[in-house]
Amino acid sequence: MVTIRDVAKRAGVAVSTVSKVINNYPSVSEDTIARVNEAIEELHFIPNSVAASLSSKQSGRVAVLTDPDGQTLASSEIMMQYIMGAVKAGNEARLDIVPLFFSMFAGMNVEEIEHRLEAQNIRSIIVCGLDRDMKALTELIEREKFKSVVVDMPMESENTSNIGVDHAQAQKDILRKTITENTGPSDSVLYISGRTNSFVTEERIRGAMELSEELGFELTVMNGAFSEKTAREITFKYGRDKDIIACGSDLMAIGAMKALTDMNVFHPVCGFDGITLMGYAGKNMTTVRQDFGFIGEEALRECMRLMGGEKGRSIRVPYDLVQVRYEDVLN
């Protein structure tokens, strides 16, 4: 392994000087910089990130935390996109990115999780799939020992940013579109919501209710708990007499559509997320497409901002209203 000392010798300077060049310190003359860079080139030197991490507690290692349990097809697609986005942005920023998974923390208390992250010299975390029941992770963020970027939870502080689409607005938009493009403003809508411990569920319900006030349609909200099966059952029971079925996730929308098809009725259905599976689910379905890859990228860039000393903030990302067709997902 070629080390910084080899480079120093080759360039005829001190190791500290090489280090300064690597890290773009000021107070190195153009001349020296050139000579050092030349030596780096020639020796194919790549700094050992482990050593760097040890010596400067600075090192940019970011962990992606989530709960891998209850993995559905949809969530693994979404997670994969988060991770790939984060890795991509991490590569561009030339830092380590170390995905971990919440499973390893199951049953641990906050201190222990903290210690484990510290033991890896991790300074910043991206948390996805967080809901209100995950007390340990929530507390971890609130203690602010780490720079945290949390997806789809309204947390914000000195060291915490949140990121995600505006769920209330998006729900309003997709529902309005579904209503206006179909039968009219005085319909009755069955809204099948996600799990109640989730922030996005609250927001989406709020959006639907505000729109119902605004347009004056009848709105029935029922808890589908993000379950395709439950959504299907609810639709069987209560869907027939409604005009539109709106769901708090695509998976539930698919369940609802299955039920409608079985009953031989053809109400429009709208979902939320924009997963690939929607392309296989039938016609007459629209959804809010989130760009999960982009969210992952942005989340990582936000980690860097926070590590750079800037304050936490809220980031809203754009979304699309789409009809996912089979042709679009076909590969």
Added chain:
Amino acid sequence: MVTIRDVAKRAGVAVSTVSKVINNYPSVSEDTIARVNEAIEELHFIPNSVAASLSSKQSGRVAVLTDPDGQTLASSEIMMQYIMGAVKAGNEARLDIVPLFFSMFAGMNVEEIEHRLEAQNIRSIIVCGLDRDMKALTELIEREKFKSVVVDMPMESENTSNIGVDHAQAQKDILRKTITENTGPSDSVLYISGRTNSFVTEERIRGAMELSEELGFELTVMNGAFSEKTAREITFKYGRDKDIIACGSDLMAIGAMKALTDMNVFHPVCGFDGITLMGYAGKNMTTVRQDFGFIGEEALRECMRLMGGEKGRSIRVPYDLVQVRYEDVLN
């Protein structure tokens, strides 16, 4: 951060002794071990893995390498399961696992990839989704600087193990089952294969051909390139007159089934992989279900074996022949 020195002081021993206790060295008395462990408990000490990694070039950091391009829904589900399996096994073995992605290596030559991995003190890699065209990765493995575990490629050496199901046998099994459960041994079978640069494609084709010899049915092999769309087109053109459509992947099986449905003919179709999407694709389809999570776990354990100094080998893992039904994938 509580360090090994704090523990040493507390226990009244030298730091080296603490280190020995942590790493289960012999030549420490029961007595001392107890005292040190007590101190560790009391101080909630967790060894800094970065320092450990720097000091002993031993540290167990494993990278998962793959090509994230051309991510289909199916492959993201499969990758996620590989990764989660590996992470799970990694946690159990108490080592770091650092998923990286091949994307960062796009366009790099072998030396550069090597340097980058070295710079992270990575000693062992798991490679998935490798095909014959990925020269850099293949060469990386062949140079044997790393302990490599490669999924579904027939590479084996001192420092290289491979893992996967027996694709030829599995293809034979699922095809035999499909034939015998349906019309009889003298049918004509259309086999839509995967991409030709892939080892699993060769094996699966070989399995199908051997069975055709054995049972004496007519076998037509066509290249579907792992594409749902292509499989669909092939089926449209040539599927009608056949009795059975066998495919080299589930995604292609779904495409084939789509075509059959559109043509209003109902041949049995079999796929390969056992992805969730199959549950949404229709009746009369069977497939080989691989346990990707288990493969990920085993791959990581194999990394540890190799790092422990044992020689590379081939590992065949079990598979199931199943019919994925909607009820089974419903959540």
Added chain:
DNA sequence: TACGATTGAGAAAACGGTTTCCGAAAACGT
């Protein structure tokens, strides 16, 4: 009883960087 063999524990040198501090040389102002 004495002597080599064994065992248990500590001191100190790595590992490969970063960072602080210091001094020499160059630039500047008057």
Added chain:
DNA sequence: ACGTTTTCGGAAACCGTTTTCTCAATCGTA
């Protein structure tokens, strides 16, 4: 031309472990 500041580069301490060596104490045996 002299004192003062600024610029640039180097020496050395440090990050938290592991690991090698050394040494004292204990043991077994003749």
